Amino acid sequence: MALIVQKYGGTSVGSLDRIRNVASRIKRLRDEGNQVVAVVSAMGGVTNKLIAMANELNDEPAEREMDVLLSTGEQQSIALVTMALHELGVEAASVTGRQAGIRTTGSHTRGKIDAIDPTMMQGFLDEGKVIICAGFQGLREDGMIHTLGRGGSDLTAIAVASALKADVCQVLTDVDGVYTCDPRIVKDARKMPEVSYDEMLEMASSGTKVMQSRSVEFAKKYGVIFEVRSSLNDNPGTIVTEEHDNMESVVIRGVSIERSQARLTITGIPDEPGKSAAMLSCLAKAEINIDMIISNIAHDGLARHSVTMHSNDLGKAQAALKPIISKLGNTAGIETEAGIAKLSCVGIGMRSHSGVAAKMFEALGAAGINIGMITTSEIKIAVTVDETDIEDAARIVHAAFDLDKEPTK
Amino acid sequence: MALIVQKYGGTSVGSLDRIRNVASRIKRLRDEGNQVVAVVSAMGGVTNKLIAMANELNDEPAEREMDVLLSTGEQQSIALVTMALHELGVEAASVTGRQAGIRTTGSHTRGKIDAIDPTMMQGFLDEGKVIICAGFQGLREDGMIHTLGRGGSDLTAIAVASALKADVCQVLTDVDGVYTCDPRIVKDARKMPEVSYDEMLEMASSGTKVMQSRSVEFAKKYGVIFEVRSSLNDNPGTIVTEEHDNMESVVIRGVSIERSQARLTITGIPDEPGKSAAMLSCLAKAEINIDMIISNIAHDGLARHSVTMHSNDLGKAQAALKPIISKLGNTAGIETEAGIAKLSCVGIGMRSHSGVAAKMFEALGAAGINIGMITTSEIKIAVTVDETDIEDAARIVHAAFDLDKEPTK
Structure with missing residues (x-):
């Protein structure tokens, strides 16, 4: 019983x-x-x-x-x-x-x-x-x-x-479980029999909206193994559990996409401590959820801070940042770009495998898909592409990592 | 405040x-x-x-x-x-x-x-x-x-x-308050400024469905004075309170009616202890609410027990009593009468005034309205009449006790 x-x-x-x-x-x-x-x-x-x-x-x-x-x-x-x-x-x-x-x-x-x-x-x-x-x-x-x-x-x-x-x-x-990618986009996407908490978390925050992150976090914290399955049939679903050795042999577990993203970049920032924090806290006060954050120094020695967000928030973000820009002096400005999407590859196998990013970028490059921003975590590589390219990009990356095939253990 | x-x-x-x-x-x-x-x-x-x-x-x-x-x-x-x-x-x-x-x-x-x-x-x-x-x-x-x-x-x-x-x-x-009678029937019914708990209780159980009895009982028990008034206007309503000396000068506070009543009589019952109780407990088990209860002995020395109830319950009551009747021997039988209504006069002044019942019966008799059953409590006289007579009866009794006029204190 x-x-x-x-x-x-x-x-x-x-x-x-x-x-x-x-x-x-x-x-x-x-x-x-x-x-x-x-x-x-x-x-x-x-x-x-x-x-x-x-x-x-x-x-x-x-x-x-x-x-x-x-x-x-x-x-x-x-x-x-x-x-x-x-x-x-x-x-x-x-x-x-x-x-x-x-x-x-x-x-x-x-x-x-x-x-x-x-x-x-x-x-x-x-x-x-x-x-x-x-x-x-x-x-x-x-x-x-x-x-x-x-x-x-x-x-x-x-x-x-x-x-x-x-x-x-x-x-x-x-839904029947968690898939290697959205089956409406990638026809040969597979239902994963098993996924680790961390992979599920990265996928949840990358557009695979099966569950909210905090439920997965709670399950991870208290070691509750759970299964995502359909209420309409009796097919086995996807078990979300702690990672174990077998899991690492799979380099990429799945590919997530998130549409309707926008980039906002503040350019020409004097490279001094605290400027980036001021920008982020200003966006936080305006209750704008930002996703990717990238900072670098341009050839003129001035910094550029870029963030991504849902495109619905772009106007609000621009308005919120206006007062800061004027304080940064006359070199500073705002660039925005809507109509982009995010593609994420997630897999705990990345930790022990090298060359994952290279393989992903090569596949996209060979198909003529231009990459915008890039961020990585220990078990995720995420890039932005033009929203018009996102479905092609998902299919290309899915195929490049052989996600349509049962992983060999 | x-x-x-x-x-x-x-x-x-x-x-x-x-x-x-x-x-x-x-x-x-x-x-x-x-x-x-x-x-x-x-x-x-x-x-x-x-x-x-x-x-x-x-x-x-x-x-x-x-x-x-x-x-x-x-x-x-x-x-x-x-x-x-x-x-x-x-x-x-x-x-x-x-x-x-x-x-x-x-x-x-x-x-x-x-x-x-x-x-x-x-x-x-x-x-x-x-x-x-x-x-x-x-x-x-x-x-x-x-x-x-x-x-x-x-x-x-x-x-x-x-x-x-x-x-x-x-x-x-x-509703605006508690009236001396239902204003849809008696055009010159008056809103009572004040009524005692006991009068309100008798009226609630006699068809004036402004409130359930148990709320009034609770108020009486804990001495909560309350006012029944309209949620649609700001007119003062009726205050329900403990009785006080002034109240007794009013002999009849109000007249209530209850339609769709039925009488059920068991006839020919050997006059022995416990027979009446058996009948009542049988009806209680069948979850039938009975109202008036009357017992008397007929000229043949056999008892008659009569009860009234809502006419919807009459069939159920007859079915429930069938087994008892056969045990009472071959003198016993059931008589039923639907299509009757109950008229009640309520007032704490009855305790200190005599002749109330006589006045009521005379008024009804003069109008040619036949009275069926009669029950009384310390502050109530209730009679049954043909349902077709009930509105006339209400108007006649209301007028007989001058209920259309402000009581003189």
Whole structure:
């Protein structure tokens, strides 16, 4: 008998029929003799409808009240899924975030899970019940209802799996698993049977939006092995786990792309300490997420700082930096470039293999694709290319590293 | 500065526009220097929609899960009303039943308020905030979400007023107050400025459905004086309070009617102890609410037991009693009569005035209206009449006691 924690997203419980389907899937696991805890999100569309009502009443609804409002979405789902299980004759009980003992810290709408007191859940498991647990929410020490922000239900599932020492944690989504590249772009992309936490993290931050980084980070921190798989079929998915020796033989695990990127460069900066920091903190204050950061010195001895961001943020960034530019003196200026995209190669095998970057650049060069900025981490090489080239670039790099073929171990 | 507790029902918060209207009303009280706690119900229609979803998934949804599901309705309202107040610049915070410290006992969907720990509410009041409190819900000692059943939000308001020692408790509804009779039937019915708890209780159980009896009982027990008034205008309503000497000068406070009643009589019962109890417990087991109970002995020495109930329950009652009848021997039988209605005269002045029943019966008799069953309490006389006669009967009795005129003190 295994203890299985599953997470079903908003699409999976998006209608009463889908809720019945989720109940049937859970019943099957139960009938096979497993203990099951299913973490569920709000029914698809419910959260957006609540947000729309809030925005109609108030331009900037208070975050505390948003938590009170939005947490009702999951509370409705858990009751409905539990009722559907009862209809199938399965003993089950729902638990809200509070009842699941999920204790949180941090500011409203962006809660962090601090601890889990699984007393009530353990009691229900001991009574032989399936548990349907509300994702995305917890209780703050001061008694306030607290939501966990984007991807919060994944985080709940991983935290619950950790607290209950589950044997299996499955994150059920509308994709089959994690692929070597987006199969809509690269036809022969393969589903990876296994990927390390670090690779998953690099891919999450490089455009492979299967999960939010912080859920993966949480899983890594607490050693929760989880599987990303489809809620629509029974195919095995992708297991996300700690890295092990076999993994290193694969140089590149996958290729991620991120579109709609833009570059902003401040040119002609006197090369003095603190100038770069001023620029970055100015962008941070304007709440602009920057991705790549590159600094170098031009032939005239003046520095250039380049950053990339989502192209939607470019105007805001330019406006935010204007006051700084004028203080930098008359050599300084801003260059911007929209319409670029980012291509990332990720693999922990890079650490022990050389020549990866060269191979990647050669392949792109041979195809006449021009590379803009380059950044690297220990297990990632990322480049920017013209957005019009990004799909070709993905196919070329995918082929260059033979990602369509099963890796040899 | 007064502390005012208000209760707004589902109609009053039934749309975003109405929520804005409630917020404006609260702001006005606040601007006048009052502290305000508003207890709100779920937006009109929300609860029924949730019940429909539950019933589609399960013929008999578990009551525990119904509590989890339905309590989200009020949780949404409190957040939305609070956001609307913020938009008007009023400092406000929402509290769920749990956060309001409402501790309950009893079985799911039928919670009773056991105690209130107003710590969080007191904290918000001390910070100068208006509080928007979820009606209809509380937290059971075992950590379960608990709803209070029909009329639960009224009960919440009265309990909160008691716990916070409020100066004023206003139950805002879609009627202007409590009338001497239903103004749709008796055109010159008057709104009563004041009514005693006991009169209100007798009227609630006699068809004047302004409030559930148990809220009035709770108010009586804890001495909470409250006012029933309209949420649509600023007219003074009806104050429900402990009786005082002035009240006794009014013999009849009001006339209530209840339609769609039915009589069921078991005839030919050997006059032995326990027969009546067997009949009543049999009906109770079938969950049939009976109203009037009359027993007498016929000229043949056999007993007759008559009860009244809602006519919808008549078939169920007959079926439930069948096994008993056959055990009573061959003299026994069942008589039924549907299409009757009940007329009640209520007033604490009856205790010190004689001739009330005579006056009532004479007036009805003079109009040719036949009286069926009669029951009395210390402050009520109730009769059944043909349902076709009930409106005439109400007008006649209302006029006989001069209820259209201001009482002389």
